[in-house]
Amino acid sequence: MDEVNSEVLFKKGAEASLFLGNWHGKRVVIKRRLSKKYRPDKLDLAIRTYRTVHEPQLMHEAKVAGVPTPAVFMVDVQTSTIIMEFIEGYQVKRALDGFSQSERHKVCFKIGSLIGKLHLHDLIHGDLTTSNMILTSYSNVFFLDFGLGEKSSELEARGVDLHLLKRALESTHFKVAEECFQSVLQGYREVVGAVAAEELLEKIREIERRGRYVTERKNS
Amino acid sequence: MSTQEPKERYCLGIESTADDFGVGISTFSGQILANISDCYVPAEGGIHPREAARHHACVAEIVLKEAFTQSGIKPKDLSLIAFSQGPGLGPCLRTGATVARALASYLGVPLVGVNHSVGHIEIGKLQTGAKDPLTLYVSGGNTLVTAFSFGRYRVFGETLDIALGNCLDVFGREVGLKHKKGVPLGAAVEQLAQRGKELVLLPYVVKGMDLSLSGLLTAAVTLFQKGECTLEDLCYSLQETAFSMVTEITERALAHTEKKELLLTGGVAANKRLQAMLKSVADEHNATFNSVPLKFATDNGAMIAWTGILAFTHGLVTPVERSFVRLRWRVDKVDVPWMK
Known part of the structure; x- marks a missing residue:
């Protein structure tokens, strides 16, 4: 870790703190999963270790699937630290509301197609929100924060993944949520095909009906 | 008069x-x-x-x-x-x-x-003086993280299956604890948990800002039936795991919404351990912690x-x-x- 210099905290997330630094002449992000005082040490260590090990693995597999993620330079399990490439761009969360409808469609369609690629490779992101996506100047979208991700070929896991994105859109961008989610689905459908997309949509509806106090739920 | x-x-x-x-x-x-x-x-x-x-x-x-x-x-x-x-x-x-x-x-x-x-x-805001809090509402029927945004209380996180209070109550019932008037089963689990020493690792399922508790409940009940751990350790492990999950999604929502007040309400808000965990997270994010008095939380x-x-x-x-x-x-x- 001594090779890193000029560390500056630039984002204190819920789960990890992100520092900007310089590593062998490269501008890097240092992601540290800090110990949480509220939970017992044994659980704390298990969670941090699991996520620190799995996140870079899933980021690598995402690249294989054709989904841009930052390059990982180093992993230190002892300190739950990941050193990765700094991606120049804007959080989709910040950019989305200021966009025109056609720009929104373009970005959301892109996001949908990237999620499709992940799912085709049995990769579940686990925390799809617009805060975890970076829009670069050349209209590419990088996915971040795979800490809650998993490898799964189950329809249920893919359904929850997209359900979470839908919910994140509704709570954060509620004015354009429906429109954005439709664009995401179009992009998704183009990658996975109409049949798989429809199957997933039905699964999302089932997950939503299962939720608490949903009017659409069948009367038993 | x-x-x-x-x-x-x-x-x-x-x-x-x-x-x-x-x-x-x-x-x-x-x-x-x-x-x-x-x-x-x-x-x-x-x-x-x-x-x-x-x-x-x-x-x-x-x-x-x-x-x-x-x-x-x-x-x-x-x-x-x-x-x-x-x-x-x-x-x-x-x-x-x-x-x-x-x-x-x-x-x-x-x-x-x-x-x-x-x-x-609303009663939580009235009783604690919080104005625009992020609210964690945990009871026998509800587990949700909500905050006001654009005309409504929006749901940022919630359970994908059973509620937190339900998880604790059903566990209590499955292990043979008895429901007494004025003492919910969850409170009986809390008392036993205080005597627990060894943490058993149980399924920890956080998905984005949502969580799932049904797998945790099943695992805890199964371990009890096998008789490999003491009831006190199981109550302790169940509480620690479930509360850590709830606290994690609350912290995520706090970081996401950047609200400066955290309000804890619902029947499970009576649990001292849960209160302590949430206070720790509120402190970390420079938010005030507001716990609703029991008679207004249930x-x-x-x-x-x-x-x-x-x-x-x-x-x-x-x-x-x-x-x-x-x-x-x-x-x-x-x-x-x-x-x-």
């Missing part, structure tokens, strides 16, 4: 979504004059909706009378009747709604239906009365013909014009 100002207006609120039948009386300025409730205790198993409703019908008169006695006002002094219109158990909701309709019609005052979850948030009539006042003074009324109960009335479907 003689000290009351002549112009003060009063609202009576009726709560009957689940096992509690509660009546609260509040002044329009937010002074709670009465808050009485009676809890249905099943002989065995969980809440049977029809039996709970029967209980509510039996105790309604006594609870109402007691509320009037405690408040020192008379029925004719009331300006408004509020009732919890949902979400909750159908037969229980209908019993409360029937009492409310009858009172409003008899007294010739307006009726207003209140969303139960909104009621929890289901109660006062929260319905107060929220009814907020709704009524912002132009909302519920005519009797539209006062049907709403079993599945999500908090994010309710407009809250009193928040800006």
Whole structure:
């Protein structure tokens, strides 16, 4: 870790703190999963270790699937630290509301197609929100924060993944949520095909009906 | 009575979504004059909706009378009747709604239906002084993280299956703990957990800002049946794991919404360990931690009365013909014009 210099905290997330630094002449992000005082040490260590090990693995597999993620330079399990490439761009969360409808469609369609690629490779992101996506100047979208991700070929896991994105859109961008989610689905459908997309949509509806106090739920 | 100002207006609120039948009386300025409730205790198993409703019908008169006695006002002094219109158990909701309709019609005052979850948030704000909090509402039927945004309380995180209180209660029942009046099973689990020493790793399932507790419950019950760990250690591990998950999603929502107040409410808010965990997270994010006093954190009539006042003074009324109960009335479907 001594090779890193000029560390500056630039984002204190819920789960990890992100520092900007310089590593062998490269501008890097240092992601540290800090110990949480509220939970017992044994659980704390298990969670941090699991996520620190799995996140870079899933980021690598995402690249294989054709989904841009930052390059990982180093992993230190002892300190739950990941050193990765700094991606120049804007959080989709910040950019989305200021966009025109056609720009929104373009970005959301892109996001949908990237999620499709992940799912085709049995990769579940686990925390799809617009805060975890970076829009670069050349209209590419990088996915971040795979800490809650998993490898799964189950329809249920893919359904929850997209359900979470839908919910994140509704709570954060509620004015354009429906429109954005439709664009995401179009992009998704183009990658996975109409049949798989429809199957997933039905699964999302089932997950939503299962939720608490949903009017659409069948009367038993 | 003689000290009351002549112009003060009063609202009576009726709560009957689940096992509690509660009546609260509040002044329009937010002074709670009465808050009485009676809890249905099943002989065995969980809440049977029809039996709970029967209980509510039996105790309604006594609870109402007691509320009037405690408040020192008379029925004719009331300006408004509020009732919890949902979400909750159908037969229980209908019993409360029937009492409310009858009172409003008899007294010739307006009726207003209140969303139960909104009621929890509003009474929590009134009692703690929080203005625009991120709320964690955890009870036998609800586990949700919500905050005001654009006209409504939006849901940022929630359970994908069972509620936190339900998880603790069912575990308590499965391991043979007995439900006593005034002591929920969750409280019995909390007491045992304090004597637990060894943490057993159990399924920890956080998905984005949502969580899932059913796998955790199954795993804990299975371990108990195998008899490999002590009950104290299992209660401790179950609590630590479930509360860590709830705390993690709350922290995520706090970082995401950047709210500066955290409000903890619902029946499980009584748990000291959960309070400590959430306070730690609030401190970390420079947010104030507001825990709702128990009598206003569990289901109660006062929260319905107060929220009814907020709704009524912002132009909302519920005519009797539209006062049907709403079993599945999500908090994010309710407009809250009193928040800006």
